[in-house]
Amino acid sequence: MYTNLHTAIQALYIILAFNLVCVAIIYAIKLRSIRRRKLNDRFKTKFKDYLTYLQANLDGMEPLRVPPWTMNPVEREAMQEKLNDMMEIFSGEQRHKLVQLCVDLGLVQHHLTRFNSRIYRVKLDAAYHLGCMRVKEAVPALLDMLKEHPLNSALFVVARAVAKCARSQQELEAMVQILLQHNKNCYELIVDMIADSEVDAGSMYTG
Structure with missing residues (x-):
């Protein structure tokens, strides 16, 4: 009986410790979320004039200038997301100016470095951003990643990045x-990804 009681007390301590760890993790995640939201709000306020400048000068002859201050990691991430959105909306010379701005901001080199990470999540995220920025130098490495990638939804994130770059x-x-070696039944998705490319691929549709 004493042994059973001792075991029950130990189990209770373990459950209590586990609950405390879970509460601490949830609290930390919540604090991080609140901090990020505040920083993003400050970003929108701080960069409001700069974003207005970008939109007003996309059709101009001069290249886009970088912000006149150094961005912290959260601001850089927010800027990346905003530029990604703009590069999906615009095309032609306007998109090329935004891509060059990404080069000047160091975003291209940043994600090329991250793409060499051994952590899969970091590598996949870098592949996505390189695709958004149409980084042509990334194509060979992206194709290598595609060859070795298992058949899951992330496979098509890498493939779309290749198409864009x-x-x-x-x-x-x-x-x-x-892609066809991975899955013979994804023709519609392939056509959709090819449509994201800047390459004239008219003859490919017949093939």
Whole structure:
């Protein structure tokens, strides 16, 4: 009986400790979320004039200037998301100016470095951002990642990044062949991804 009581007390301590750890983790996540929200609100206020400048000068002849201050990591992340949205909305010369701005801000090099990470989540996130920024230098490494990637939803994140970064029909064809080796029933999705590319791929649809 004493042994059973001792075991029950130990189990109670373990459950209590587990609950305390869970509460601490939830509290930390909540604090981090609140902090990020506050920093994002400050970003919107601080960068309001700069974002207005970007939209007003996209059609101008001069390249876009970087902000006249250094961004902290949270501000850089918020700026990346805003520029990603703009690069999806605009095309042609306007998009090229935004891509060059990403180069000047150091965002391209930042994500090229992150892409070399051994942590899968970091590597996948970097692949997504490199695709948004149409970084042509990333295509060979993205294709290598695509070849080794298991068949799941993240596979198509990498494939779409290849399509956006591709600068030749050969690169697009390599992406298509890899996807078809993974899954023969994704033709509509492949066509949708090819539509995101800046490459004239008219002859590929017949093939």
